[in-house]
Amino acid sequence: MKAQFNLDMLYVSPFKWKRGFDEQTLSLKMVPMEQKRLRTGVAVLDAVVDRLMAGQDPAAAAGEAGMTRHELSRTIYGLTGMNIQQLRTRWRAREVEELLRYTSLPLKEIMAMVRCTSQATFSRMVGKRLGMTPTRYRRMCREAGEVGKYGI
Numbered sequence: 001m002k003a004q005f006n007l008d009m010l011y012v013s014p015f016k017w018k019r020g021f022d023e024q025t026l027s028l029k030m031v032p033m034e035q036k037r038l039r040t041g042v043a044v045l046d047a048v049v050d051r052l053m054a055g056q057d058p059a060a061a062a063g064e065a066g067m068t069r070h071e072l073s074r075t076i077y078g079l080t081g082m083n084i085q086q087l088r089t090r091w092r093a094r095e096v097e098e099l100l101r102y103t104s105l106p107l108k109e110i111m112a113m114v115r116c117t118s119q120a121t122f123s124r125m126v127g128k129r130l131g132m133t134p135t136r137y138r139r140m141c142r143e144a145g146e147v148g149k150y151g152i
Helices: 043-053 058-065 069-080 084-102 107-113 119-130 134-143
Strands: 017-022 027-032
Touching (some): 043 084, 058 069, 058 084, 084 119, 084 134, 107 134, 119 134
Antiparallel strands (some): 017 027
């Protein structure tokens, strides 16, 4: 069975601002970004995504939906092809990638934002997703001029 929703369809960036051009002053400035949030029409999946966006435990949506955590995980798996843990891990990895790429936030602050308490776990997650250390990835993005395109 093919999943109805993938991470690209569900994910919402943590950024609320983007770099834009002010035609009056002929300069760059930060302008508000429109948050594009897909409502799936599946209440329990929307509740899980809402919790991920808020940095909360998505499995806690089980109680709200009158399900066990196991039932919730099976439901999410049927809809996305990922269990709750995989969805949370991939969501956080995507957030980390964007925060490393577009901000100059200290690594410890990024770790706190994605609720990662171990430097080793954080480095392993980044290495698995990006194939390099967080510091190396950030350096590569700086050289490409990516830092500062978006703001939180």
